[in-house]
Amino acid sequence: MSDVFLHEVGMRDGLQVEAGVVPTARKIAWIGRLLGSGVDLIQAGSFVNPKLVPQMADTDEMFRHFAAMGRPRGPRLSALVLNERGLERGLACGADYFCMGVSASETHSRKNTGMGTDEAIERMLATGRRAREAGATVQMSVQSAFGCGYEGRVPETRVLKIVDRFVTEGFHAISLADTAGHAVPPQVARLFRDIHAIDPGIVCACHFHDTYGLAMVNAWAALDAGVTYFESAFAGLGGCPFTALAGGNLCTEDFVHLLQRTGRRPDVSLEVINEVAAEAERFFRRALPGVVHRTGVIPSGRTS
Amino acid sequence: MSDVFLHEVGMRDGLQVEAGVVPTARKIAWIGRLLGSGVDLIQAGSFVNPKLVPQMADTDEMFRHFAAMGRPRGPRLSALVLNERGLERGLACGADYFCMGVSASETHSRKNTGMGTDEAIERMLATGRRAREAGATVQMSVQSAFGCGYEGRVPETRVLKIVDRFVTEGFHAISLADTAGHAVPPQVARLFRDIHAIDPGIVCACHFHDTYGLAMVNAWAALDAGVTYFESAFAGLGGCPFTALAGGNLCTEDFVHLLQRTGRRPDVSLEVINEVAAEAERFFRRALPGVVHRTGVIPSGRTS
Numbered sequence: 282m283s284d285v286f287l288h289e290v291g292m293r294d295g296l297q298v299e300a301g302v303v304p305t306a307r308k309i310a311w312i313g314r315l316l317g318s319g320v321d322l323i324q325a326g327s328f329v330n331p332k333l334v335p336q337m338a339d340t341d342e343m344f345r346h347f348a349a350m351g352r353p354r355g356p357r358l359s360a361l362v363l364n365e366r367g368l369e370r371g372l373a374c375g376a377d378y379f380c381m382g383v384s385a386s387e388t389h390s391r392k393n394t395g396m397g398t399d400e401a402i403e404r405m406l407a408t409g410r411r412a413r414e415a416g417a418t419v420q421m422s423v424q425s426a427f428g429c430g431y432e433g434r435v436p437e438t439r440v441l442k443i444v445d446r447f448v449t450e451g452f453h454a455i456s457l458a459d460t461a462g463h464a465v466p467p468q469v470a471r472l473f474r475d476i477h478a479i480d481p482g483i484v485c486a487c488h489f490h491d492t493y494g495l496a497m498v499n500a501w502a503a504l505d506a507g508v509t510y511f512e513s514a515f516a517g518l519g520g521c522p523f524t525a526l527a528g529g530n531l532c533t534e535d536f537v538h539l540l541q542r543t544g545r546r547p548d549v550s551l552e553v554i555n556e557v558a559a560e561a562e563r564f565f566r567r568a569l570p571g572v573v574h575r576t577g578v579i580p581s582g583r584t585s
Numbered sequence: 586m587s588d589v590f591l592h593e594v595g596m597r598d599g600l601q602v603e604a605g606v607v608p609t610a611r612k613i614a615w616i617g618r619l620l621g622s623g624v625d626l627i628q629a630g631s632f633v634n635p636k637l638v639p640q641m642a643d644t645d646e647m648f649r650h651f652a653a654m655g656r657p658r659g660p661r662l663s664a665l666v667l668n669e670r671g672l673e674r675g676l677a678c679g680a681d682y683f684c685m686g687v688s689a690s691e692t693h694s695r696k697n698t699g700m701g702t703d704e705a706i707e708r709m710l711a712t713g714r715r716a717r718e719a720g721a722t723v724q725m726s727v728q729s730a731f732g733c734g735y736e737g738r739v740p741e742t743r744v745l746k747i748v749d750r751f752v753t754e755g756f757h758a759i760s761l762a763d764t765a766g767h768a769v770p771p772q773v774a775r776l777f778r779d780i781h782a783i784d785p786g787i788v789c790a791c792h793f794h795d796t797y798g799l800a801m802v803n804a805w806a807a808l809d810a811g812v813t814y815f816e817s818a819f820a821g822l823g824g825c826p827f828t829a830l831a832g833g834n835l836c837t838e839d840f841v842h843l844l845q846r847t848g849r850r851p852d853v854s855l856e857v858i859n860e861v862a863a864e865a866e867r868f869f870r871r872a873l874p875g876v877v878h879r880t881g882v883i884p885s886g887r888t889s
Binding site: 428433461463465466467491493494495497498501502528532535538539542543571572573576580 | 732737765767769770771795796797798799801802805806832836839842843846847875876877880883884
């Protein structure tokens with residue numbers, strides 16, 4: 282089986298919340314290693330305001346670097362954009378895979394973008410159409426899809442309505458993000474089942490945070506519900522170190538280890554991912570959340 | 586629903602591997618708090634050689650303390666014993682719930698007890714019969730039931746054979762322990778299904794370690810497979826700090842939080858468990874593995 286698609290987001294969703302800014306040369310080295318690890322897509326950065334997110338200020342330079350290398354094979358690089366300005370910056374430096382999204386929580390949407398969800402959807406759709414016209418791949422995400430740190434419960438009807446709008450507009454690659462870490466397995470199973478019922482052609486990704494220790498069990502529930510596209514971060518990076526209520530991403534090496542123990546993705550090199558995770562621990566000078574980069578893999582291989 | 590039985594093992598399986606020995610008065614205070622938390626059973630210590638495990642040297646004193654208090658209601662206290670000598674010590678100080686077991690891994694069994702699995706089974710059955718004659722409750726466990734750090738894969742037939750022997754001898758309370766942390770969800774589901782097929786009267790407990798980040802997903806798989814008796818440790822305590830290859834127990838507060846978010850065990854006070862976990866962090870002066878004692882619970886309650 283190699284039916285699981287892996288989107289490594291640590292270089293963006295991980296590094297953007299770290300107080301220490303990783304130098305560009307080191308980022309390029311880490312991405313270079315990850316490109317050879319066997320994962321399918323690597324989020325290299327975000328085209329956002331460098332004054333607000335200095336950790337991502339060198340995203341243009343990195344994309345130019347990898348575009349100049351001209352890689353005909355291997356995984357692609359994705360970037361996060363929040364608006365058309367970011368998209369134009371991305372297109373100008375050779376990016377061709379854009380992730381963009383809206384929050385299903387009205388409060389989270391307003392805090393994040395200054396717009397309510399409905400207005401944000403229209404803006405994102407316009408940005409997505411422009412990216413598509415330029416020949417780029419577009420992934421639309423629904424943030425706070427499983428709950429919101431401000432509002433608490435987010436009705437599933439809100440999520441389904443947004444997904445339906447994306448699909449109607451021809452965007453079939455959709456990611457559901459558990460921004461607040463509130464998801465629980467039965468909810469994950471139900472929501473993905475309902476989304477697949479909207480249109481079996483949807484390629485649905487999941488993006489879990491480990492705020493309450495549930496990223497792995499939710500990812501497994503998503504896999505069980507037929508989801509085959511996973512977003513995760515090496516070392517379990519992510520989550521603001523200044524608040525107790527943000528948690529890291531699903532940890533790539535821990536998740537891949539589980540996949541390999543159950544017969545999936547034997548082609549991915551955990552050794553490479555573990556090395557990058559260990560380097561990140563040395564760089565940030567603290568223990569990062571994931572475990573398999575410290576324990577190593579179980580030597581006995583597949584068990585079931 | 587209140588169908589899930591919770592056995593808190595942090596005071597034994599957690600504290601026994603910490604370099605710092607918790608003073609008896611503090612242990613008594615922590616157990617006192619846990620007695621009021623709503624969990625169903627608390628493992629207070631082990632009757633083992635105090636020279637080999639100084640962290641448990643005061644187990645007799647603690648049982649005497651709580652026996653003298655005479656608690657007609659509330660959760661019971663359990664103790665681990667490895668042999669008849671330990672059992673006699675336990676009976677002498679008022680213990681009446683004994684956990685004992687054998688390893689399904691021949692190598693692990695020899696390293697742990699100096700006996701192979703078959704010999705260890707006979708010794709444990711003799712100890713169990715003696716405990717039962719004395720009117721005590723007995724739980725038999727199978728250690729390394731999902732894999733072994735020395736041997737790797739442990740054939741399920743070995744586990745089933747041991748369980749069958751326990752049941753034949755009238756011991757129906759059985760715990761499967763993932764000592765090495767090797768379990769994966771499909772294996773968990775299959776093994777518990779096969780065990781329930783031996784005898785539907787078996788009360789099967791599960792005991793997962795988080796060595797490879799899979800304790801929660803395995804516990805959820807066990808719940809899904811009909812297991813209703815869970816062993817866990819507050820703060821995710823457990824696992825030797827001197828080796829990378831031992832991991833803590835399933836974290837009680839993280840697991841109870843998931844249970845409550847899915848409508849189970851609303852009677853358990855996470856506030857109390859979180860307080861004990863936070864005290865343990867202060868005592869050991871380091872961040873312990875669990876998360877919910879730091880994040881607190883999601884205020885919005887049940888989501889599914």
